[in-house]
Amino acid sequence: xxxxxxxxxxxxxxxxxxxxxxxxxxxxxxxxxxxxxxxxxxxxxxxxxxxxxxxxxxxxxxxxxxxxxxxxxxxxxxxxxxxxxxxxxxxxxxxxxxxxxxxxxxxxxxxxxxxxxxxxxxxxxxxxxxxxxxxxxxxxxxxxxxxxxxxxxxxxxxxxxxxxxxxxxxxxxxxxxxxxxxxxxxxxxxxxxxxxxxxxxxxxxxxxxxxxxxxxxxxxxxxxxxxxxxxxxxxxxxxxxxxxxxxxxxxxxxxxxxxxxxxxxxxxxxxxxxxxxxxxxxxxxxxxxxxxxxxxxxxxxxxxxxxxxxxxxxxxxxxxxxxxxxxxxxxxxxxxxxxxxxxxxxxxxxxxxxxxxxxxxxxxxxxxxxxxxxxxxxxxxxxxxxxxxxxxxxxxxxxxxxxxxxxxxxxxxxxxx
Amino acid sequence: xxxxxxxxxxxxxxxxxxxxxxxxxxxxxxxxxxxxxxxxxxxxxxxxxxxxxxxxxxxxxxxxxxxxxxxxxxxxxxxxxxxxxxxxxxxxxxxxxxxxxxxxxxxxxxxxxxxxxxxxxxxxxxxxxxxxxxxxxxxxxxxxxxxxxxxxxxxxxxxxxxxxxxxxxxxxxxxxxxxxxxxxxxxxxxxxxxxxxxxxxxxxxxxxxxxxxxxxxxxxxxxxxxxxxxxxxxxxxxxxxxxxxxxxxxxxxxxxxxxxxxxxxxxxxxxxxxxxxxxxxxxxxxxxxxxxxxxx
Numbered sequence: 014x015x016x017x018x019x020x021x022x023x024x025x026x027x028x029x030x031x032x033x034x035x036x037x038x039x040x041x042x043x044x045x046x047x048x049x050x051x052x053x054x055x056x057x058x059x060x061x062x063x064x065x066x067x068x069x070x071x072x073x074x075x076x077x078x079x080x081x082x083x084x085x086x087x088x089x090x091x092x093x094x095x096x097x098x099x100x101x102x103x104x105x106x107x108x109x110x111x112x113x114x115x116x117x118x119x120x121x122x123x124x125x126x127x128x129x130x131x132x133x134x135x136x137x138x139x140x141x142x143x144x145x146x147x148x149x150x151x152x153x154x155x156x157x158x159x160x161x162x163x164x165x166x167x168x169x170x171x172x173x174x175x176x177x178x179x180x181x182x183x184x185x186x187x188x189x190x191x192x193x194x195x196x197x198x199x200x201x202x203x204x205x206x207x208x209x210x211x212x213x214x215x216x217x218x219x220x221x222x223x224x225x226x227x228x229x230x231x232x233x234x235x236x237x238x239x240x241x242x243x244x245x246x247x248x249x250x251x252x253x254x255x256x257x258x259x260x261x262x263x264x265x266x267x268x269x270x271x272x273x274x275x276x277x278x279x280x281x282x283x284x285x286x287x288x289x290x291x292x293x294x295x296x297x298x299x300x301x302x303x304x305x306x307x308x309x310x311x312x313x314x315x316x317x318x319x320x321x322x323x324x325x326x327x328x329x330x331x332x333x334x335x336x337x338x339x340x341x342x343x344x345x346x347x348x349x350x351x352x353x354x355x356x357x358x359x360x361x362x363x364x365x366x367x368x369x370x371x372x373x374x375x376x377x378x379x380x381x382x383x384x385x386x387x388x389x390x391x392x393x394x395x396x397x398x399x400x401x402x403x404x405x406x407x408x409x410x411x412x413x414x415x416x417x418x419x420x421x422x423x424x425x426x427x428x429x430x
Numbered sequence: 431x432x433x434x435x436x437x438x439x440x441x442x443x444x445x446x447x448x449x450x451x452x453x454x455x456x457x458x459x460x461x462x463x464x465x466x467x468x469x470x471x472x473x474x475x476x477x478x479x480x481x482x483x484x485x486x487x488x489x490x491x492x493x494x495x496x497x498x499x500x501x502x503x504x505x506x507x508x509x510x511x512x513x514x515x516x517x518x519x520x521x522x523x524x525x526x527x528x529x530x531x532x533x534x535x536x537x538x539x540x541x542x543x544x545x546x547x548x549x550x551x552x553x554x555x556x557x558x559x560x561x562x563x564x565x566x567x568x569x570x571x572x573x574x575x576x577x578x579x580x581x582x583x584x585x586x587x588x589x590x591x592x593x594x595x596x597x598x599x600x601x602x603x604x605x606x607x608x609x610x611x612x613x614x615x616x617x618x619x620x621x622x623x624x625x626x627x628x629x630x631x632x633x634x635x636x637x638x639x640x641x642x643x644x645x646x647x648x649x650x651x652x653x654x655x656x657x658x659x660x661x662x663x664x665x666x667x668x669x670x671x672x673x674x675x676x677x678x679x680x681x682x683x684x685x686x687x688x689x690x691x692x693x694x695x696x697x698x699x700x701x702x703x704x705x706x707x708x709x710x711x712x713x714x715x716x717x718x719x720x721x722x723x724x725x726x
Contacts, residue, residue, distance in 0.1 A: 258560070262560070397686065408674045410676065
């Protein structure tokens with residue numbers, strides 16, 4: 014009994030110690046905003062640098078920025094939302110993936126924020142649900158094929174403008190003992206990038222609305238331009254254009270193949286530029302589109318909003334959260350971040366001088382020779398299925414016809430619900 | 431007075447049981463119940479608005495080639511894990527039961543992998559198996575066995591086998607210990623009697639050791655089957671179920687559907703089916719194995 018009493022007294026002491034408010038702080042209320050974002054290593058440094066500037070401007074607000082690798086983020090944020098441990102600001106996936114967050118009332122309506130009018134028009138639709146804007150874009154993303162300029166020059170290679178030229182370039186690289194293109198297919202999301210790159214040209218040429226039609230149940234994968242896309246991906250694989258260990262390698266290992274000069278090209282989101290520069294700052298780089306047909310005018314680049322943030326509708330500090338988002342969108346804030354990520358500006362009043370390596374890709378984007386990130390138009394379940402199916406196709410376990418059929422089955426199941 | 435004392439003991443017992451029971455209800459019974467509830471809905475994992483769709487998820491999963499393939503993969507995985515784990519553990523236990531030098535060291539070395547977290551083991555083996563920079567292939571190439579150096583986790587042909595090997599490697603220690611405990615319960619007098627009758631070593635194993643350690647076999651087979659059927663972390667870290675669907679066992683299919691493809695209701699339905707399968711297999715095992723246990 015005595016021990017129990019002692020224990021009680023002790024625990025009371027501990028509890029009160031925890032709950033004593035810090036009365037020493039001056040009059041403006043101290044606010045801690047919790048931020049949860051996807052991304053790894055370098056990206057956290059970039060965001061933390063922005064947060065530090067923000068904290069200097071608003072000394073009463075502290076940003077607690079926690080980050081998770083992209084493939085783990087979605088699971089954790091769902092758990093956080095379900096358990097009520099909701100960060101004030103968190104990463105969202107633009108497009109159909111975030112629709113249920115809006116339906117569930119987790120996201121704050123940001124339509125009346127001053128920066129909304131400055132979002133690049135092409136990016137706005139993927140953050141708009143039912144006519145209201147629910148997120149802030151951090152980057153104007155694109156899928157890039159980065160190439161080793163020095164290696165191309167040494168082998169006398171020119172940037173290919175047709176599919177035939179592209180395969181010729183790959184053949185020459187292969188003969189020279191180089192890996193034409195590095196892929197890390199063990200990282201799930203990487204499996205969709207080469208297909209989407211080719212689809213930007215092939216699917217767009219066949220029917221720019223195909224992906225949306227599939228989502229609405231008005232079109233099918235089977236018999237569509239998607240089969241041509243996957244057949245061409247398989248052609249690249251069977252001709253040995255990818256690293257032989259692509260299936261057993263991760264994104265980081267693929268980047269390593271590129272930065273150590275073993276591979277000549279790498280296809281990924283624009284952030285791969287950031288990873289490459291971080292590993293080998295002296296590399297001479299270029300970014301090019303992959304021409305998927307033999308007509309150079311048909312070539313398109315995948316341009317999309319991939320990285321965005323939303324605010325919790327249930328935050329205790331809506332004013333401070335809005336101040337933070339406004340700070341993010343104000344000219345000057347994002348410059349270093351965008352440069353580090355190799356991305357373009359998502360706001361029309363924020364101009365950055367793009368990395369010289371991005372000159373060519375920039376031309377495509379400014380001339381509107383771009384297409385959407387296919388997966389964003391599909392139901393999230395179909396996009397998830399696509400990654401698994403593409404991986405199975407790369408590994409030789411299924412045929413392109415089987416893949417189209419499986420995707421149609423998955424799509425039909427989501428339409429039914 | 432006696433009645434009062436009895437009440438007092440009942441209160442004492444309950445107060446000891448209650449905390450554990452509460453934890454069990456909150457963390458096991460309630461989630462199991464709600465899984466069953468969600469398996470009858472189309473919940474996406476986020477939206478609080480949930481639609482009741484009856485047994486549609488169950489109808490769908492029996493036509494879903496991914497789920498059927500995952501079920502098949504699970505069965506192959508469990509069969510080989512249980513088989514290899516028990517055969518090897520039994521051999522190790524028999525050899526560790528003798529009077530050999532460094533007996534404790536030998537036993538500890540075999541047991542150590544079971545003390546490591548599955549996540550670390552998964553990552554370590556991913557590095558070992560990496561096709562170009564991994565230790566395994568470097569050694570194979572170094573000793574001239576180029577032809578045997580495969581993309582262990584990246585090829586659909588070898589991925590499942592590679593994962594099975596690591597599982598067996600990790601859990602062989604506890605199985606061996608259970609067999610060792612069984613072996614030490616076999617009275618030496620029986621072996622002495624067999625020696626007098628002139629029984630061979632193999633004969634002693636088949637007629638004395640094996641029948642008498644049958645309870646250890648039962649528990650080991652049941653444990654490895656349950657463990658194998660619900661295995662998640664090791665496979666998740668090493669292959670994520672890939673390449674394609676080559677190592678996608680049921681628990682991974684549940685995760686992929688429920689979390690990655692935002693079909694929590696459908697994932698829950700697969701989970702309900704998985705629990706039923708585990709229950710059936712365990713009951714069958716217990717029924718058949720108990721029959722052949724011998725009482726001393």
